[in-house]
Amino acid sequence: MNGRCPQCEETHNVRISRGRYLCPIDGYIVTLGQTAVQLDRPMRLIWRPGEFGRWHITEPGQGDAQRLECGAGRILGTGCMVSDHYDPDRDRSEWWEKQAGLLLVDGDEPGDPAAWLVNDRLIYRQCAACASRIPDLPDHRVPTERTPSRAWATKGRSQYRRNQVPVDQGPHPAGTPACPACDPRPKSR
Structure with a gap:
């Protein structure tokens, strides 16, 4: 989509965000219109x-094998x-056609559409302690x-306007959202 820049008055290619999703292949958060595409047919x-x-x-590496297994x-x-x-x-x-790696192909005999995987738009919640916005996922x-x-x-968007604010020490009830910095569980690599 093209749009006119208000500062320089020239037309630029504009990518509009239409929601964030969790990619079912690699588990990363992707943004439709920027880092994600929507499938128009069943794929595997x-x-x-x-x-x-x-x-x-001839064999997938450890990362590709984990993605294939999932x-x-x-x-x-x-x-x-x-x-x-x-x-x-x-x-x-x-050149790309000769490269090893993961690939999406048309799903032969895709079966019942009710069994297909279609991801939902992510919902963001506030961390119970510091109020930062995080995706509402079971891991959080x-x-x-x-x-x-x-x-x-540390709060503030600009590098010149950052403030240290106290974090609500709780105790916070079970099941409340926690950002990675406030999560007391041991960090795994």
């Missing part, structure tokens, strides 16, 4: 052997939002009563 994830530099790769046998349905890295309709070069909810792991938070 496969791994394609091929080249990687001067080597020929999506094994699943059909990503019409309307599913995925990272634009996996865009099945992107123009690909001859602490299952037990807790006190935050920090006492101060």
Whole structure:
């Protein structure tokens, strides 16, 4: 979509955000219209052997194997939002066609549409302690009563207008949202 810039009066390509989603392939948050595409047909994830530099790769690496395992046998349905890295309709070069990696292909015999995976738009909530906005995901909810792991938070959008504000030490009830900085559970890599 093209839009006129109010500062320089020239027409620029404008990408409008139409919601954030959790990519079912790699688990990252993607934004429709910027970093995500919407599938227009049922698709499935496969791994394609091929080249990687001067080597020929026949087995997926650890990261690709984990993504394949999570999506094994699943059909990503019409309307599913995925990272634009996996865009099945992107123009690909001859070089890319030889590369090893994950690929979305048309779902042969996709089965019952009710069983297809179609992700929902993310809902954001405030951290119970510092009030920062975080996606409302099960990983961000602490299952037990807790006190935050920090006492101060940095607030402000500009590097020149940042303030240290105290964090509500609670205790906060079980099931309340917690940002990664306030979450008292041990961090996993």
